[in-house]
Amino acid sequence: MKIKDIAKLAGVSVATVSRVINNSPKVKPETRERILKIIEEYKYEPDHFAKSLRKRQSNFIGILFLRNSLSTEDSYTNPFLSGVLEYLFHHDLKLVLDSCDIKSGLSHYKKLIKSKLVSGFIITDLREDDERIEYLNSINFPYVVIGRNKKNNFIYIDPDNEQGGYLGIKHLYEIGCKKILYISGNKGPVVTQQRLSGVLKAKEKLSVEIEIKYGDFSKESGYKIAKKEDLKKYDGIFCASDLMAYGVFNYMKEKGIEKPLVGFDDLPSSKILGITSINQNIFDVGFFAAKMLHKIINKENVKSKILPVEVSVRESTLKFKK
Amino acid sequence: MKIKDIAKLAGVSVATVSRVINNSPKVKPETRERILKIIEEYKYEPDHFAKSLRKRQSNFIGILFLRNSLSTEDSYTNPFLSGVLEYLFHHDLKLVLDSCDIKSGLSHYKKLIKSKLVSGFIITDLREDDERIEYLNSINFPYVVIGRNKKNNFIYIDPDNEQGGYLGIKHLYEIGCKKILYISGNKGPVVTQQRLSGVLKAKEKLSVEIEIKYGDFSKESGYKIAKKEDLKKYDGIFCASDLMAYGVFNYMKEKGIEKPLVGFDDLPSSKILGITSINQNIFDVGFFAAKMLHKIINKENVKSKILPVEVSVRESTLKFKK
DNA sequence: TATCAGAATGTAATCGATTACATAAGAGGG
DNA sequence: CCCTCTTATGTAATCGATTACATTCTGATA
Known part of the structure; x- marks a missing residue:
């Protein structure tokens, strides 16, 4: 089931269907209703890859963990991811998880960027003098960092x-x-x-x-x-x-x-x-990290955030x- | 930087470049070398969305967690994800994490399937008489389940x-x-x-x-x-x-x-x-779940697995x- | 009724890859 | 030297959406 099929069923062109899907205002209300009904009936969903390709935008954000850093002992990741997902859930964004070595790490980031798969990163496992930061800054790619270091300059979120x-x-x-x-x-x-x-x-x-x-x-x-x-x-x-x-x-x-x-x-x-x-409050760290990154991707102004502890x-x- | 640019730089057609990228045997070794050098030099990566669209295949697998189920207390998810990522890391697959309500859960799965975003699921938080299983079975979509129930019939992985x-x-x-x-x-x-x-x-x-x-x-x-x-x-x-x-x-x-x-x-x-x-051994549960799912996606034969405990x-x- | 602005819809180019098919180049045999 | 067969490469259609631009329709106004 693709947009062409829906167009045929509704007796309109694919352009009109696309306009309905993307909430373009210039569609006659009755036409819109008719098309929506058909979309609903056939449970049509636009092809994610086609959409992203044509719109030249990805709704993925990426988090790369260090391989094997997710140990049983770690009680940080769970609430953190939970917070991230909670934000993304409400904003039609998706999370790509990947892992990398500390050595080959940067090239992994580069791949994800060059293949246009992700539109931003949440950086974890920050190191002093982190090459990822320098690279991301140099190409002006959206990211937000969990934690701080003394050397680099970036938008971060950090518990107090x-x-x-x-x-x-x-x-x-x-x-x-x-x-x-x-x-x-x-x-x-x-x-x-x-x-x-x-x-x-x-x-x-x-x-x-x-x-x-x-x-x-x-x-x-x-x-x-x-x-x-x-x-x-x-x-x-x-x-x-x-x-x-x-x-x-x-x-x-x-x-x-x-x-x-x-x-x-x-x-x-x-x-x-x-x-x-x-x-x-690690859940909040994740939640706000996602929120801040989303804003950065949308070129909104964002300030680093320090979260209260208790x-x-x-x-x-x-x-x-x- | 896209395939066309590489083709121009190498003085060949895009088809040839594509053949090199996809390891097609019918390229003269010298040509291949020349193109590879240029790809390396410019750090070219194929557009992920274009590739997936054209090849009609996704290299994403999906895991949907129940919203808020990732609590601080939960020490299962970390090593589990770690195992999943460890397998995917070596097989050019990526993980899409998402969350869903128990209520709207199924529609979330359907969306991911219909938009062709994922090529398989690892099912967690299994319930007795799980509607997800019935649905996935009915459309013959690849998945593997963590745990068992009495009612449904599926490929699972479960500690003993x-x-x-x-x-x-x-x-x-x-x-x-x-x-x-x-x-x-x-x-x-x-x-x-x-x-x-x-x-x-x-x-x-x-x-x-x-x-x-x-x-x-x-x-x-x-x-x-x-x-x-x-x-x-x-x-x-x-x-x-x-x-x-x-x-x-x-x-x-x-x-x-x-x-x-x-x-x-x-x-x-x-x-x-x-x-x-x-x-x-939860790490292994994740690792083998990913491995089994990968096989299922590739239409290989897979049997359910029960992992030893100690x-x-x-x-x-x-x-x-x- | 003729005219025209604005709304609604359609046509076709486009995103960046892959790949069937067409073509050119080279190798080998007679 | 010509013909055939293989190998290497190129051309162009295609995946499924979006969107600039073109076209048609509608209704208000003179």
Whole structure:
């Protein structure tokens, strides 16, 4: 069933049918009705490829994941994709998922662009000094980035990691902690700096004592630091990741120590373990990323966005509340 | 840059260029080399839409998720998609992700089919008596299903839930449990029956005593049943889902009870909590689903596949080992 | 009734590839 | 050297839509 068939059935030319499909105003209402009825009756759908070819536009947006980066452990992708799809759902856009190596990555992007398949990208797994950004900028291709780096200049969307750092300390402070151990992530990633900076801001503003140690975001590093430090010195612990908090949690459980503990990321396990954590609304990250990209594709003006975070208060601090 | 430009640069007709691109054997090697060099030089990529239109074939496969079904809790989708993408990555296929309501779902599928956008589907969130299956069968459209139901007839891929039920009991038996509490899921879903059936098989074969209670797969229901039952009567507990196991885990922790505990699904949290669980290799489910669908699209013969499961042994049973 | 603007519709070119068919070039045999 | 057969290449139709432009229809006005 193609447009020609519908035209024949309706006794009009293909042009008229096309006008109806594309809501052109210059069709007599009765004609339109008649054609719509036939389209409905035969459940006609325009050929997607023919349409895109002729209109010279794609309604695909692309996301390329790093191969094997979608591990079982990752609880980020689900709500993120969910948010993206939720926006696209309402705007007749489709999502092409693909994967690429870190090495051949850029050529994968180029292929999708040169074959005109996608009209924009959501960039994930951002790296410092990212060649993708430079390339996309150089050809002025629409994209939006999840997260930030220091080097490149682009439109991004990012949870407010700094605010998260601030809120974590503030929460501990409010339940009465005066001397807090902050287990930071390693110094490479941008979020490390962001979260730390919030912590330091809180330290200043609330004049609370904070000791800073550096882990690497992993459970093991949390455990190791907890073991090494003399936890008695502190009346609260804040970790820059939930995984590190789990390490600390396990160590404390082993030793029978009980201290207020706050994580960061609000992984599903934190709910189960009852660990207070900083929640970044990942669904919204996906939703707004899609929305912003859509605007960029339509050449509308868009500004980067920083999404608020909040504390998910649970047993690990609740039971110390005075 | 289009095929015409390449033809002009190479001093040949577009047909010849097209032949080179499509590896037609009837091109003189020197000509081929010359054209390939130019294609490489200008990084030419054929227009995806023009190609698909003319060849009357799409290299997209589609997955439609239920809207909002991609929750943070869901740890299934990630490795699943990862597996799908891993296969597609090596076969020049692309994945279109879309979402739909349960209500309007079928029409969404129809649209994608009628617009010729996708050449096959991977069906997730299977329901009993699923109208999608009936429709796809009726028009003989390629698809493969994740999971099974009792009513419909189709090609599926499914982890061996029955074997999982069997292995859970066997594992407890092997560490010395003689009287086991099995907390089943509710009776609706197909997996409930499958897992239970494995449990019963183990009961018979190993002649171990098993008491069966019915929860609903949720953490709360696990907690509730643990509370209601007299756990002292049992020397091991096996839950048909990790979430229920977490409920039991929490209850036992509160009461200071220690019993061997096995879950089912091997969610990420189980690793963190140290709970033994039945692992279904979800990456493989995705990988093979894509592979099978690809074969079906190519009209090759395909048989349904049941994937093996295994026990991820952790502290929750390990420490009871004799 | 003749004229003409504006609305409605039709005709045909076009998007960028693929491919059936036509043609030209080269190889080999007599 | 000519004819035939094979191989290489070119020409042009085609996929199924959209859309600029041409044409026809309608009805209002003089």
